[in-house]
Amino acid sequence: MRIVLLTSFTMIAFAANSLLTRLAVETGSIDPNSFALIRVLSGAVVLASILFLRGGKLQLFAPARFLGAASLAAYMAGFSLAYLTLDAGLGALILFGVVQMSMFAQGAVTGKRPTTRQLAGAALAFTGLLFALWPGNGGQSDPVGAGFMVLAGLGWAAYTISGRGTADPLAATTANFILCLPLLTVLIAGFVTHASLMGVGLAIVCGGITSGLGYALWYRVLPRLQGNVAAVVQLSVPLIALLGGGLLLGETWTPMLLVATVLVITGIAVAVISRSVPADRK
Template identity: 45%
Template sequence: MESAMDSSAVRRPLALAALVAVTMIAFAGNSLLCRAALKHTGIDAASFTTIRIASGALVLWLLVRQRGARLDGRGSWLSAFALFAYAGGFSYAYTSLPAGTGALLLFGAVQATMVGYGIWSGERLRAMQLLGLLLALGGLAGLLLPGLSAPPLQGAVLMLAAGAAWGIYSLRGKGAGDPTAVTAGNFCRATLFAAMLSLIMAGSARLDAAGVGYAVASGALTSGIGYALWYTVLPALRATTASTLQLSVPVIAALGGILFLGEPVTLRIVLAAVAILGGIALVILNRHR
Protein backbone atom coordinates (compact mmCIF):
# COMPACT_ATOMS: atom_id res chain seq x y z
CA MET A 1 0.00 0.00 0.00
CA GLU A 2 2.52 2.58 1.07
CA SER A 3 5.08 1.50 -1.51
CA ALA A 4 2.46 2.03 -4.24
CA MET A 5 1.59 5.53 -2.99
CA ASP A 6 4.96 7.26 -2.95
CA SER A 7 5.51 10.72 -1.53
CA SER A 8 5.44 12.41 -4.95
CA ALA A 9 1.91 11.09 -5.56
CA VAL A 10 0.73 12.33 -2.19
CA ARG A 11 2.17 15.79 -2.88
CA ARG A 12 -0.03 16.24 -6.00
CA PRO A 13 -3.07 18.27 -4.89
CA LEU A 14 -5.68 16.20 -6.73
CA ALA A 15 -4.17 12.92 -5.61
CA LEU A 16 -3.95 14.15 -2.01
CA ALA A 17 -7.56 15.37 -2.06
CA ALA A 18 -8.75 12.05 -3.48
CA LEU A 19 -6.85 10.02 -0.87
CA VAL A 20 -8.17 12.21 1.96
CA ALA A 21 -11.73 11.85 0.67
CA VAL A 22 -11.41 8.07 0.44
CA THR A 23 -9.96 7.96 3.96
CA MET A 24 -12.78 10.00 5.50
CA ILE A 25 -15.35 7.83 3.71
CA ALA A 26 -13.58 4.74 5.06
CA PHE A 27 -13.70 6.05 8.63
CA ALA A 28 -17.41 6.86 8.28
CA GLY A 29 -17.89 3.46 6.66
CA ASN A 30 -17.00 1.78 9.95
CA SER A 31 -20.20 3.17 11.48
CA LEU A 32 -22.31 2.23 8.47
CA LEU A 33 -20.96 -1.32 8.20
CA CYS A 34 -21.29 -2.00 11.91
CA ARG A 35 -24.82 -0.60 12.13
CA ALA A 36 -25.91 -2.46 8.98
CA ALA A 37 -24.49 -5.74 10.29
CA LEU A 38 -26.03 -5.52 13.75
CA LYS A 39 -29.41 -4.24 12.52
CA HIS A 40 -29.96 -6.23 9.31
CA THR A 41 -28.01 -9.49 9.78
CA GLY A 42 -27.87 -12.15 12.46
CA ILE A 43 -24.30 -11.57 13.68
CA ASP A 44 -23.82 -10.68 17.36
CA ALA A 45 -21.71 -7.75 18.61
CA ALA A 46 -18.93 -9.89 20.13
CA SER A 47 -18.42 -11.89 16.94
CA PHE A 48 -18.46 -8.71 14.84
CA THR A 49 -15.80 -7.18 17.10
CA THR A 50 -13.54 -10.23 16.92
CA ILE A 51 -13.79 -10.62 13.14
CA ARG A 52 -13.28 -6.89 12.61
CA ILE A 53 -10.13 -6.73 14.75
CA ALA A 54 -8.70 -9.98 13.36
CA SER A 55 -9.31 -8.84 9.75
CA GLY A 56 -7.70 -5.47 10.46
CA ALA A 57 -4.72 -7.16 12.10
CA LEU A 58 -4.19 -9.42 9.08
CA VAL A 59 -4.35 -6.59 6.53
CA LEU A 60 -2.08 -4.29 8.54
CA TRP A 61 0.41 -7.13 9.10
CA LEU A 62 0.48 -7.81 5.35
CA LEU A 63 1.03 -4.11 4.59
CA VAL A 64 3.91 -3.91 7.07
CA ARG A 65 5.46 -7.11 5.69
CA GLN A 66 5.15 -5.76 2.15
CA ARG A 67 7.45 -2.89 3.15
CA GLY A 68 9.97 -5.33 4.56
CA ALA A 69 9.40 -4.09 8.11
CA ARG A 70 8.84 -6.17 11.25
CA LEU A 71 6.35 -5.97 14.10
CA ASP A 72 8.80 -6.99 16.81
CA GLY A 73 8.12 -4.82 19.85
CA ARG A 74 5.68 -2.56 18.00
CA GLY A 75 2.65 -1.44 19.98
CA SER A 76 1.82 -2.25 23.58
CA TRP A 77 -0.68 -4.31 25.54
CA LEU A 78 -2.21 -1.24 27.17
CA SER A 79 -2.78 0.45 23.81
CA ALA A 80 -4.14 -2.81 22.45
CA PHE A 81 -6.64 -3.01 25.30
CA ALA A 82 -7.75 0.58 24.62
CA LEU A 83 -8.21 -0.37 20.95
CA PHE A 84 -10.25 -3.43 21.96
CA ALA A 85 -12.35 -1.37 24.39
CA TYR A 86 -13.12 1.08 21.59
CA ALA A 87 -14.05 -1.65 19.11
CA GLY A 88 -16.15 -3.60 21.63
CA GLY A 89 -18.04 -0.56 22.91
CA PHE A 90 -18.53 0.60 19.32
CA SER A 91 -20.09 -2.72 18.29
CA TYR A 92 -22.40 -3.07 21.28
CA ALA A 93 -23.49 0.58 20.97
CA TYR A 94 -24.53 0.04 17.37
CA THR A 95 -27.00 -2.65 18.33
CA SER A 96 -29.31 0.27 19.18
CA LEU A 97 -27.86 3.56 17.87
CA PRO A 98 -28.38 5.01 14.37
CA ALA A 99 -25.14 5.35 12.41
CA GLY A 100 -25.06 9.16 12.38
CA THR A 101 -25.90 9.55 16.06
CA GLY A 102 -23.27 6.97 17.01
CA ALA A 103 -20.57 8.63 14.92
CA LEU A 104 -21.39 12.01 16.43
CA LEU A 105 -21.24 10.68 20.01
CA LEU A 106 -18.02 8.81 19.25
CA PHE A 107 -16.29 11.82 17.72
CA GLY A 108 -17.43 14.13 20.50
CA ALA A 109 -16.14 11.76 23.16
CA VAL A 110 -12.78 11.31 21.39
CA GLN A 111 -12.20 15.04 21.18
CA ALA A 112 -13.44 15.68 24.74
CA THR A 113 -11.00 13.06 26.03
CA MET A 114 -8.05 14.56 24.18
CA VAL A 115 -8.92 18.15 25.12
CA GLY A 116 -9.50 17.05 28.73
CA TYR A 117 -6.07 15.44 28.80
CA GLY A 118 -4.53 18.63 27.47
CA ILE A 119 -6.18 20.67 30.23
CA TRP A 120 -5.14 18.12 32.88
CA SER A 121 -1.52 18.27 31.65
CA GLY A 122 -1.41 22.06 31.89
CA GLU A 123 -2.71 23.32 28.56
CA ARG A 124 -4.55 26.64 28.94
CA LEU A 125 -7.60 27.26 26.77
CA ARG A 126 -8.10 30.57 25.01
CA ALA A 127 -11.48 32.27 25.31
CA MET A 128 -12.68 30.96 21.92
CA GLN A 129 -11.48 27.46 22.78
CA LEU A 130 -13.40 27.55 26.04
CA LEU A 131 -16.49 28.77 24.18
CA GLY A 132 -16.06 25.93 21.68
CA LEU A 133 -15.69 23.35 24.42
CA LEU A 134 -18.83 24.57 26.19
CA LEU A 135 -20.72 24.59 22.89
CA ALA A 136 -19.67 21.01 22.09
CA LEU A 137 -20.52 19.76 25.59
CA GLY A 138 -23.86 21.55 25.37
CA GLY A 139 -24.52 19.80 22.07
CA LEU A 140 -23.73 16.42 23.61
CA ALA A 141 -25.99 17.18 26.59
CA GLY A 142 -28.79 18.31 24.29
CA LEU A 143 -28.49 15.14 22.23
CA LEU A 144 -28.76 12.95 25.33
CA LEU A 145 -31.63 14.78 27.07
CA PRO A 146 -34.73 12.57 27.49
CA GLY A 147 -37.31 12.86 24.74
CA LEU A 148 -38.90 11.04 21.83
CA SER A 149 -35.88 11.56 19.58
CA ALA A 150 -33.22 10.90 22.21
CA PRO A 151 -30.84 8.00 21.48
CA PRO A 152 -31.10 4.89 23.69
CA LEU A 153 -29.23 5.64 26.90
CA GLN A 154 -27.34 2.35 27.09
CA GLY A 155 -26.12 2.63 23.51
CA ALA A 156 -25.15 6.27 24.04
CA VAL A 157 -23.13 5.46 27.17
CA LEU A 158 -21.36 2.60 25.39
CA MET A 159 -20.46 4.85 22.45
CA LEU A 160 -19.18 7.60 24.74
CA ALA A 161 -17.02 4.98 26.49
CA ALA A 162 -15.78 3.76 23.10
CA GLY A 163 -14.86 7.33 22.17
CA ALA A 164 -12.98 7.82 25.43
CA ALA A 165 -11.08 4.57 24.77
CA TRP A 166 -10.16 5.74 21.26
CA GLY A 167 -9.04 9.10 22.66
CA ILE A 168 -6.75 7.28 25.09
CA TYR A 169 -5.46 5.09 22.27
CA SER A 170 -4.72 8.17 20.15
CA LEU A 171 -2.91 9.93 23.00
CA ARG A 172 -0.77 6.87 23.67
CA GLY A 173 0.09 6.59 19.98
CA LYS A 174 1.67 10.04 19.68
CA GLY A 175 5.39 9.68 19.01
CA ALA A 176 5.26 5.88 19.27
CA GLY A 177 7.22 5.34 16.06
CA ASP A 178 6.12 4.04 12.64
CA PRO A 179 2.34 4.51 12.96
CA THR A 180 1.34 1.74 10.55
CA ALA A 181 3.60 -0.82 12.23
CA VAL A 182 2.52 0.30 15.71
CA THR A 183 -1.15 0.07 14.72
CA ALA A 184 -0.57 -3.38 13.24
CA GLY A 185 1.09 -4.54 16.45
CA ASN A 186 -1.78 -3.19 18.54
CA PHE A 187 -4.38 -4.84 16.30
CA CYS A 188 -2.57 -8.17 16.60
CA ARG A 189 -2.53 -7.89 20.39
CA ALA A 190 -6.16 -6.73 20.51
CA THR A 191 -7.19 -9.90 18.68
CA LEU A 192 -6.46 -11.83 21.88
CA PHE A 193 -8.78 -9.61 23.94
CA ALA A 194 -11.50 -9.91 21.28
CA ALA A 195 -11.15 -13.69 21.22
CA MET A 196 -11.59 -13.76 25.00
CA LEU A 197 -14.77 -11.68 24.65
CA SER A 198 -16.13 -14.09 22.04
CA LEU A 199 -15.31 -17.01 24.31
CA ILE A 200 -17.17 -15.41 27.22
CA MET A 201 -20.16 -14.62 24.99
CA ALA A 202 -20.08 -17.96 23.14
CA GLY A 203 -23.55 -18.86 24.41
CA SER A 204 -25.11 -15.97 22.50
CA ALA A 205 -22.88 -16.12 19.42
CA ARG A 206 -24.64 -15.88 16.05
CA LEU A 207 -23.04 -15.87 12.63
CA ASP A 208 -24.29 -15.54 9.08
CA ALA A 209 -22.58 -14.89 5.77
CA ALA A 210 -23.74 -11.28 5.42
CA GLY A 211 -22.76 -10.34 8.97
CA VAL A 212 -19.33 -11.92 8.61
CA GLY A 213 -18.87 -10.09 5.30
CA TYR A 214 -19.67 -6.75 6.90
CA ALA A 215 -17.26 -7.47 9.75
CA VAL A 216 -14.44 -8.44 7.39
CA ALA A 217 -15.03 -5.32 5.29
CA SER A 218 -15.02 -3.16 8.43
CA GLY A 219 -11.74 -4.68 9.63
CA ALA A 220 -9.85 -5.12 6.39
CA LEU A 221 -11.05 -2.13 4.35
CA THR A 222 -12.44 0.70 6.46
CA SER A 223 -10.14 0.00 9.43
CA GLY A 224 -6.92 -1.61 8.16
CA ILE A 225 -6.56 0.06 4.78
CA GLY A 226 -8.29 3.20 6.07
CA TYR A 227 -5.64 3.70 8.75
CA ALA A 228 -2.83 2.93 6.30
CA LEU A 229 -4.20 5.58 3.92
CA TRP A 230 -4.50 8.11 6.72
CA TYR A 231 -0.92 7.61 7.85
CA THR A 232 0.17 7.99 4.21
CA VAL A 233 -1.50 11.38 3.69
CA LEU A 234 -0.98 12.74 7.22
CA PRO A 235 2.61 13.99 6.67
CA ALA A 236 1.36 16.13 3.75
CA LEU A 237 -1.32 17.85 5.87
CA ARG A 238 -1.02 20.66 8.38
CA ALA A 239 -2.08 19.73 11.90
CA THR A 240 -5.07 22.08 11.72
CA THR A 241 -6.14 20.68 8.36
CA ALA A 242 -5.85 17.09 9.53
CA SER A 243 -7.93 17.78 12.63
CA THR A 244 -10.66 19.74 10.88
CA LEU A 245 -10.95 17.23 8.03
CA GLN A 246 -12.02 14.63 10.57
CA LEU A 247 -15.06 16.77 11.38
CA SER A 248 -16.51 15.45 8.12
CA VAL A 249 -16.66 11.85 9.37
CA PRO A 250 -19.86 12.13 11.48
CA VAL A 251 -21.52 14.09 8.67
CA ILE A 252 -20.62 11.42 6.08
CA ALA A 253 -21.84 8.70 8.46
CA ALA A 254 -25.14 10.54 9.00
CA LEU A 255 -25.66 10.99 5.26
CA GLY A 256 -24.80 7.35 4.65
CA GLY A 257 -27.27 6.30 7.33
CA ILE A 258 -30.01 8.33 5.64
CA LEU A 259 -29.21 7.11 2.12
CA PHE A 260 -28.35 3.45 2.74
CA LEU A 261 -30.00 2.52 6.05
CA GLY A 262 -33.15 4.62 5.86
CA GLU A 263 -32.41 6.47 9.10
CA PRO A 264 -34.57 9.55 9.83
CA VAL A 265 -33.32 13.12 10.19
CA THR A 266 -34.46 14.85 13.37
CA LEU A 267 -34.11 18.46 14.46
CA ARG A 268 -32.34 17.28 17.62
CA ILE A 269 -29.56 15.51 15.73
CA VAL A 270 -29.11 18.46 13.32
CA LEU A 271 -28.80 21.00 16.14
CA ALA A 272 -26.55 18.69 18.16
CA ALA A 273 -24.29 18.12 15.14
CA VAL A 274 -23.96 21.87 14.53
CA ALA A 275 -23.14 22.51 18.20
CA ILE A 276 -20.73 19.59 18.67
CA LEU A 277 -18.84 19.89 15.39
CA GLY A 278 -18.85 23.69 15.48
CA GLY A 279 -17.56 23.70 19.05
CA ILE A 280 -14.81 21.20 18.25
CA ALA A 281 -13.82 23.27 15.22
CA LEU A 282 -13.40 26.33 17.45
CA VAL A 283 -11.17 24.37 19.83
CA ILE A 284 -9.03 22.92 17.03
CA LEU A 285 -8.62 26.09 14.99
CA ASN A 286 -7.68 28.20 18.01
CA ARG A 287 -5.35 25.52 19.40
CA HIS A 288 -3.12 25.62 16.31
CA ARG A 289 -3.33 29.37 15.73
Protein backbone atom coordinates in the same frame (compact mmCIF):
# COMPACT_ATOMS: atom_id res chain seq x y z
CA MET B 1 -5.90 17.07 -6.36
CA ARG B 2 -4.50 13.60 -5.54
CA ILE B 3 -4.09 14.37 -1.84
CA VAL B 4 -7.66 15.74 -1.74
CA LEU B 5 -9.02 12.52 -3.26
CA LEU B 6 -7.00 10.30 -0.91
CA THR B 7 -8.12 12.32 2.12
CA SER B 8 -11.74 12.16 0.96
CA PHE B 9 -11.55 8.38 0.54
CA THR B 10 -10.09 8.07 4.03
CA MET B 11 -12.87 10.08 5.68
CA ILE B 12 -15.48 8.03 3.78
CA ALA B 13 -13.80 4.85 5.02
CA PHE B 14 -13.92 6.06 8.62
CA ALA B 15 -17.60 6.95 8.30
CA ALA B 16 -18.26 3.60 6.63
CA ASN B 17 -17.16 1.85 9.83
CA SER B 18 -20.31 3.19 11.48
CA LEU B 19 -22.56 2.33 8.55
CA LEU B 20 -21.23 -1.23 8.17
CA THR B 21 -21.41 -1.98 11.88
CA ARG B 22 -24.93 -0.61 12.18
CA LEU B 23 -26.07 -2.57 9.13
CA ALA B 24 -24.56 -5.81 10.41
CA VAL B 25 -25.65 -5.83 14.06
CA GLU B 26 -28.98 -3.99 13.84
CA THR B 27 -30.32 -6.39 11.22
CA GLY B 28 -29.31 -9.40 13.31
CA SER B 29 -26.88 -10.68 10.68
CA ILE B 30 -24.24 -11.09 13.39
CA ASP B 31 -23.97 -10.46 17.10
CA PRO B 32 -21.83 -7.44 18.09
CA ASN B 33 -19.19 -9.55 19.84
CA SER B 34 -18.57 -11.75 16.81
CA PHE B 35 -18.47 -8.63 14.65
CA ALA B 36 -15.82 -7.02 16.87
CA LEU B 37 -13.64 -10.16 16.89
CA ILE B 38 -13.80 -10.64 13.12
CA ARG B 39 -13.19 -6.93 12.55
CA VAL B 40 -10.02 -6.99 14.65
CA LEU B 41 -8.81 -10.23 13.05
CA SER B 42 -9.30 -9.01 9.48
CA GLY B 43 -7.79 -5.63 10.34
CA ALA B 44 -4.72 -7.31 11.84
CA VAL B 45 -4.26 -9.49 8.75
CA VAL B 46 -4.49 -6.55 6.33
CA LEU B 47 -2.25 -4.25 8.39
CA ALA B 48 0.35 -7.00 8.91
CA SER B 49 0.35 -7.69 5.16
CA ILE B 50 0.89 -4.02 4.34
CA LEU B 51 3.65 -3.76 6.94
CA PHE B 52 5.36 -6.88 5.55
CA LEU B 53 5.22 -5.54 1.98
CA ARG B 54 6.75 -2.29 3.17
CA GLY B 55 9.53 -4.14 4.96
CA GLY B 56 8.52 -2.65 8.29
CA LYS B 57 9.48 -4.00 11.70
CA LEU B 58 6.80 -5.28 14.08
CA GLN B 59 7.44 -4.51 17.76
CA LEU B 60 4.84 -6.40 19.75
CA PHE B 61 6.23 -5.74 23.20
CA ALA B 62 7.05 -2.05 23.18
CA PRO B 63 6.10 -0.25 26.43
CA ALA B 64 3.01 1.42 24.95
CA ARG B 65 1.60 -1.77 23.41
CA PHE B 66 -0.46 -2.95 26.41
CA LEU B 67 -2.30 0.37 26.79
CA GLY B 68 -2.78 0.54 23.04
CA ALA B 69 -4.23 -2.98 22.83
CA ALA B 70 -6.46 -2.52 25.90
CA SER B 71 -7.87 0.81 24.75
CA LEU B 72 -8.41 -0.59 21.23
CA ALA B 73 -10.33 -3.53 22.73
CA ALA B 74 -12.56 -1.12 24.68
CA TYR B 75 -13.23 0.84 21.50
CA MET B 76 -14.01 -2.22 19.40
CA ALA B 77 -16.38 -3.81 21.93
CA GLY B 78 -18.19 -0.58 22.80
CA PHE B 79 -18.49 0.46 19.15
CA SER B 80 -20.17 -2.80 18.07
CA LEU B 81 -22.51 -3.02 21.07
CA ALA B 82 -23.61 0.60 20.68
CA TYR B 83 -24.92 0.01 17.17
CA LEU B 84 -27.48 -2.49 18.39
CA THR B 85 -29.64 0.53 19.20
CA LEU B 86 -27.99 3.71 17.90
CA ASP B 87 -28.32 5.05 14.37
CA ALA B 88 -25.07 5.31 12.43
CA GLY B 89 -25.03 9.11 12.31
CA LEU B 90 -25.85 9.58 15.99
CA GLY B 91 -23.26 6.98 17.00
CA ALA B 92 -20.53 8.63 14.94
CA LEU B 93 -21.42 12.01 16.42
CA ILE B 94 -21.23 10.71 20.00
CA LEU B 95 -17.97 8.88 19.29
CA PHE B 96 -16.35 11.88 17.62
CA GLY B 97 -17.53 14.30 20.32
CA VAL B 98 -16.33 12.11 23.21
CA VAL B 99 -12.93 11.52 21.58
CA GLN B 100 -12.28 15.21 20.95
CA MET B 101 -13.57 16.31 24.37
CA SER B 102 -11.46 13.65 26.11
CA MET B 103 -8.31 14.69 24.29
CA PHE B 104 -9.03 18.34 25.05
CA ALA B 105 -9.51 17.52 28.75
CA GLN B 106 -6.31 15.46 28.81
CA GLY B 107 -4.36 18.37 27.36
CA ALA B 108 -5.80 20.76 29.95
CA VAL B 109 -5.03 18.38 32.85
CA THR B 110 -1.44 17.81 31.73
CA GLY B 111 -0.63 21.50 31.85
CA LYS B 112 -1.61 22.86 28.44
CA ARG B 113 -3.64 25.82 29.61
CA PRO B 114 -6.64 26.29 27.29
CA THR B 115 -7.38 29.65 25.75
CA THR B 116 -10.70 31.43 26.10
CA ARG B 117 -11.58 30.45 22.54
CA GLN B 118 -10.78 26.80 23.24
CA LEU B 119 -12.95 26.83 26.37
CA ALA B 120 -15.81 28.40 24.42
CA GLY B 121 -15.47 25.79 21.67
CA ALA B 122 -15.37 22.95 24.19
CA ALA B 123 -18.45 24.30 25.97
CA LEU B 124 -20.33 24.51 22.66
CA ALA B 125 -19.34 20.96 21.70
CA PHE B 126 -20.32 19.66 25.15
CA THR B 127 -23.73 21.32 24.81
CA GLY B 128 -24.15 19.56 21.48
CA LEU B 129 -23.30 16.22 23.07
CA LEU B 130 -25.94 16.83 25.72
CA PHE B 131 -28.47 17.43 22.94
CA ALA B 132 -27.39 14.21 21.23
CA LEU B 133 -27.58 12.17 24.44
CA TRP B 134 -30.82 13.71 25.69
CA PRO B 135 -33.50 11.03 26.28
CA GLY B 136 -36.20 10.93 23.62
CA ASN B 137 -34.02 12.31 20.84
CA GLY B 138 -36.47 11.32 18.15
CA GLY B 139 -36.44 7.78 19.54
CA GLN B 140 -32.74 7.42 18.70
CA SER B 141 -30.89 8.21 21.91
CA ASP B 142 -31.00 4.88 23.72
CA PRO B 143 -29.10 5.35 27.02
CA VAL B 144 -27.48 1.90 26.94
CA GLY B 145 -26.31 2.31 23.35
CA ALA B 146 -25.09 5.83 24.10
CA GLY B 147 -23.20 4.50 27.12
CA PHE B 148 -21.45 1.88 25.00
CA MET B 149 -20.49 4.55 22.45
CA VAL B 150 -19.14 6.79 25.21
CA LEU B 151 -17.00 3.82 26.30
CA ALA B 152 -15.83 3.42 22.70
CA GLY B 153 -14.98 7.12 22.53
CA LEU B 154 -12.97 6.99 25.75
CA GLY B 155 -11.16 3.90 24.46
CA TRP B 156 -10.30 5.56 21.15
CA ALA B 157 -9.14 8.73 22.91
CA ALA B 158 -6.84 6.69 25.17
CA TYR B 159 -5.61 4.79 22.11
CA THR B 160 -4.84 8.02 20.27
CA ILE B 161 -3.10 9.62 23.25
CA SER B 162 -0.99 6.52 23.90
CA GLY B 163 0.16 6.51 20.28
CA ARG B 164 1.31 10.12 20.12
CA GLY B 165 4.91 10.49 19.06
CA THR B 166 5.12 6.98 17.63
CA ALA B 167 7.93 6.78 15.10
CA ASP B 168 6.09 4.27 12.88
CA PRO B 169 2.29 4.59 13.33
CA LEU B 170 1.52 1.76 10.91
CA ALA B 171 3.78 -0.69 12.76
CA ALA B 172 2.33 0.41 16.10
CA THR B 173 -1.26 0.02 14.90
CA THR B 174 -0.51 -3.41 13.44
CA ALA B 175 0.99 -4.54 16.75
CA ASN B 176 -1.98 -3.13 18.66
CA PHE B 177 -4.46 -5.00 16.46
CA ILE B 178 -2.54 -8.26 16.88
CA LEU B 179 -2.34 -7.93 20.67
CA CYS B 180 -5.95 -6.73 20.89
CA LEU B 181 -7.28 -9.97 19.40
CA PRO B 182 -6.44 -12.36 22.28
CA LEU B 183 -7.45 -9.74 24.84
CA LEU B 184 -10.79 -9.16 23.15
CA THR B 185 -11.29 -12.92 22.78
CA VAL B 186 -10.88 -13.45 26.52
CA LEU B 187 -13.30 -10.61 27.30
CA ILE B 188 -16.16 -11.30 24.90
CA ALA B 189 -15.76 -14.72 23.23
CA GLY B 190 -18.12 -16.23 25.79
CA PHE B 191 -20.89 -13.90 24.59
CA VAL B 192 -20.65 -14.82 20.91
CA THR B 193 -24.01 -16.13 19.72
CA HIS B 194 -24.47 -16.12 15.95
CA ALA B 195 -22.98 -14.99 12.65
CA SER B 196 -24.50 -15.32 9.19
CA LEU B 197 -22.46 -15.24 5.99
CA MET B 198 -23.59 -11.67 5.36
CA GLY B 199 -22.61 -10.60 8.88
CA VAL B 200 -19.17 -12.17 8.59
CA GLY B 201 -18.66 -10.50 5.21
CA LEU B 202 -19.59 -7.08 6.58
CA ALA B 203 -17.22 -7.57 9.53
CA ILE B 204 -14.36 -8.53 7.19
CA VAL B 205 -14.98 -5.47 5.01
CA CYS B 206 -15.17 -3.23 8.08
CA GLY B 207 -11.97 -4.64 9.59
CA GLY B 208 -9.88 -5.28 6.51
CA ILE B 209 -10.89 -2.43 4.21
CA THR B 210 -12.51 0.53 5.99
CA SER B 211 -10.42 0.04 9.14
CA GLY B 212 -7.17 -1.63 8.00
CA LEU B 213 -6.76 0.02 4.61
CA GLY B 214 -8.40 3.19 5.91
CA TYR B 215 -5.81 3.56 8.67
CA ALA B 216 -2.95 2.75 6.29
CA LEU B 217 -4.19 5.38 3.85
CA TRP B 218 -4.56 7.93 6.64
CA TYR B 219 -0.96 7.43 7.71
CA ARG B 220 0.08 8.02 4.12
CA VAL B 221 -1.74 11.33 3.70
CA LEU B 222 -1.31 12.65 7.26
CA PRO B 223 2.30 13.87 6.82
CA ARG B 224 1.19 15.91 3.80
CA LEU B 225 -1.52 17.79 5.70
CA GLN B 226 -0.97 20.76 7.96
CA GLY B 227 -1.88 20.16 11.59
CA ASN B 228 -5.03 22.26 11.57
CA VAL B 229 -6.16 20.83 8.22
CA ALA B 230 -5.72 17.24 9.45
CA ALA B 231 -7.78 18.01 12.54
CA VAL B 232 -10.56 19.93 10.84
CA VAL B 233 -10.98 17.50 7.93
CA GLN B 234 -12.02 14.82 10.42
CA LEU B 235 -15.06 16.93 11.23
CA SER B 236 -16.54 15.51 8.04
CA VAL B 237 -16.74 11.95 9.43
CA PRO B 238 -19.95 12.32 11.50
CA LEU B 239 -21.53 14.34 8.69
CA ILE B 240 -20.78 11.59 6.16
CA ALA B 241 -22.12 8.95 8.57
CA LEU B 242 -25.25 11.02 9.17
CA LEU B 243 -25.82 11.45 5.44
CA GLY B 244 -25.07 7.80 4.70
CA GLY B 245 -27.34 6.61 7.49
CA GLY B 246 -30.22 8.60 6.05
CA LEU B 247 -29.69 7.68 2.41
CA LEU B 248 -28.54 4.07 2.73
CA LEU B 249 -30.07 2.81 5.98
CA GLY B 250 -33.27 4.85 6.09
CA GLU B 251 -32.38 6.58 9.35
CA THR B 252 -34.25 9.75 10.29
CA TRP B 253 -32.68 13.17 10.75
CA THR B 254 -34.53 14.69 13.69
CA PRO B 255 -34.30 18.43 14.45
CA MET B 256 -32.62 17.62 17.78
CA LEU B 257 -29.97 15.52 16.05
CA LEU B 258 -29.27 18.20 13.45
CA VAL B 259 -28.90 20.85 16.15
CA ALA B 260 -26.56 18.56 18.11
CA THR B 261 -24.48 17.92 15.01
CA VAL B 262 -24.06 21.62 14.26
CA LEU B 263 -23.12 22.41 17.87
CA VAL B 264 -20.61 19.58 18.24
CA ILE B 265 -18.85 20.15 14.93
CA THR B 266 -18.80 23.95 15.28
CA GLY B 267 -17.52 23.76 18.84
CA ILE B 268 -14.76 21.32 18.01
CA ALA B 269 -13.77 23.31 14.93
CA VAL B 270 -13.39 26.45 17.07
CA ALA B 271 -11.30 24.63 19.69
CA VAL B 272 -9.14 22.69 17.21
CA ILE B 273 -8.39 25.64 14.93
CA SER B 274 -7.40 27.85 17.83
CA ARG B 275 -5.21 25.09 19.25
CA SER B 276 -3.46 24.54 15.92
CA VAL B 277 -2.72 28.13 14.92
CA PRO B 278 0.31 28.68 17.18
CA ALA B 279 2.00 25.51 15.88
CA ASP B 280 1.55 26.66 12.30
CA ARG B 281 3.26 29.98 13.05
CA LYS B 282 6.48 28.46 14.41
